[in-house]
Amino acid sequence: MRLPRSNRLQALESYPFAVINEKVAELRARGIEPVDFGVGDPRTPTPEIVREECKTALDRHATSGYPPYKGSQPYREAVAAWVKRRFGVELDPETQITSTIGSKEGIFNFPLAYVNPGDVVLCPTPAYPPYVRGTQFAGGSCYFLPLLAENDFLPDLDAVPEAVARKAKILWLNYPNSPTGAVATLDFFKRTLEWGRERGILVVNDEAYSEISFQDEPHPSILQAGIEGALSFQSMSKRSAMTGWRIGWTAGDTDAVLAFREVKTNIDSGTPWFIQDAAIAALQDDAHVKAMVKEYRIKRDLLADTFVGIGLPDCRPAATIHFWQRVPEGMDGLTFAQRLVEPGVAVVGTPGAWISDPAPDGGNPGHSYVRFSLVPTIEETQTACARIKANASKLLA
Numbered sequence: 001m002r003l004p005r006s007n008r009l010q011a012l013e014s015y016p017f018a019v020i021n022e023k024v025a026e027l028r029a030r031g032i033e034p035v036d037f038g039v040g041d042p043r044t045p046t047p048e049i050v051r052e053e054c055k056t057a058l059d060r061h062a063t064s065g066y067p068p069y070k071g072s073q074p075y076r077e078a079v080a081a082w083v084k085r086r087f088g089v090e091l092d093p094e095t096q097i098t099s100t101i102g103s104k105e106g107i108f109n110f111p112l113a114y115v116n117p118g119d120v121v122l123c124p125t126p127a128y129p130p131y132v133r134g135t136q137f138a139g140g141s142c143y144f145l146p147l148l149a150e151n152d153f154l155p156d157l158d159a160v161p162e163a164v165a166r167k168a169k170i171l172w173l174n175y176p177n178s179p180t181g182a183v184a185t186l187d188f189f190k191r192t193l194e195w196g197r198e199r200g201i202l203v204v205n206d207e208a209y210s211e212i213s214f215q216d217e218p219h220p221s222i223l224q225a226g227i228e229g230a231l232s233f234q235s236m237s238k239r240s241a242m243t244g245w246r247i248g249w250t251a252g253d254t255d256a257v258l259a260f261r262e263v264k265t266n267i268d269s270g271t272p273w274f275i276q277d278a279a280i281a282a283l284q285d286d287a288h289v290k291a292m293v294k295e296y297r298i299k300r301d302l303l304a305d306t307f308v309g310i311g312l313p314d315c316r317p318a319a320t321i322h323f324w325q326r327v328p329e330g331m332d333g334l335t336f337a338q339r340l341v342e343p344g345v346a347v348v349g350t351p352g353a354w355i356s357d358p359a360p361d362g363g364n365p366g367h368s369y370v371r372f373s374l375v376p377t378i379e380e381t382q383t384a385c386a387r388i389k390a391n392a393s394k395l396l397a
């Protein structure tokens with residue numbers, strides 16, 4: 001049966017990923033295996049201590065029962081302990097932390113707590129799509145804040161018209177930032193939180209990559225700037241290679257956490273007990289995180305040195321698993337990505353424009369970029385780098 005899809009679904013724009021996907025399929029048909037930096041799903045195995053804890057927890061929860069919507073008490077306490085240890089911030093697990101089924105679920109559903117039709121949500125661009133999609137599904141509209149190299153990929157809040165700010169309920173931030181790899185300082189968080197408080201706008205930072213940082217100092221959390229009016233979304237996916245386990249949390253402003261819980265009680269029935277227990281084990285161990293960051297750093301440097309070696313700017317990210325490479329002067333990201341998937345090179349990246357929405361001035365901040373996600377192995381990355389070097393003249397022509 002073919003029913004017309006809802007207006008909401010029909011209104012969504014999809015990007016022409018087919019152009020690159022077709023080329024990748026052609027390569028495979030010719031027996032050429034591309035090195036795929038296109039999809040940001042880490043292939044590192046989940047640490048053994050986490051998998052072992054999950055096996056034991058399965059038996060511990062032999063009689064299942066629905067888990068609490070807000071997350072089990074031990075899980076929320078483990079989150080509070082981790083936030084205290086990592087950021088020095090004291091949170092009440094009863095009222096200031098709630099579990100999510102991965103941060104995508106939380107980010108997408110959160111606007112339902114506050115956004116009415118006609119309300120505005122301030123969204124960065126380029127950015128992780130659920131900030132926009134969650135806003136649209138809640139009936140709100142997005143005002144885009146372009147992340148530009150000249151502003152260190154931070155939003156320019158002075159450029160937001162006061163009339164827009166007055167209608168805004170939420171400001172989404174994402175530092176460390178995907179896809180630009182940019183970082184923020186505690187001072188930036190303090191200034192932004194103050195800006196939000198003055199205007200009655202919740203400042204929400206997606207902190208999925210807070211642990212994947214190549215800086216000497218650990219990356220700050222928005223919660224270090226203050227709890228009132230601030231919220232962080234955290235994820236176990238990248239920190240502990242648990243993308244398939246679907247667990248994260250949101251923490252901060254009491255009213256926002258409680259409002260979000262109210263939304264969630266109508267949508268889902270919590271994260272499985274044994275996954276929460278496994279996440280507790282992951283949060284209590286830092287060694288696996290250090291080892292993973294070391295590997296990402298090697299891949300980041302291999303790629304950065306290769307691009308610099310062929311004459312492109314040094315776009316080495318300060319954090320995250322993403323690499324936002326500026327393409328040759330006068331070329332656009334799509335052209336560069338298409339040249340990279342030609343048979344002699346066979347390297348897959350995502351054209352920046354496909355993951356960026358146009359800014360209020362009409363320009364697309366991703367136009368001159370290609371995103372590479374550092375998910376292939378070190379050996380695969382070396383192969384990709386060798387092919388890029390060998391084909392430099394064709395890529396840059």
Ligand SMILES: Cc1ncc(COP(=O)(O)O)c(C=O)c1O
Binds near residue numbers: 103
């Ligand atoms: C910026 C950002 N936030 C959140 C997520 C989603 O994390 P989770 O797996 O917890 O849903 C991703 C996943 O790629 C991401 O890139």
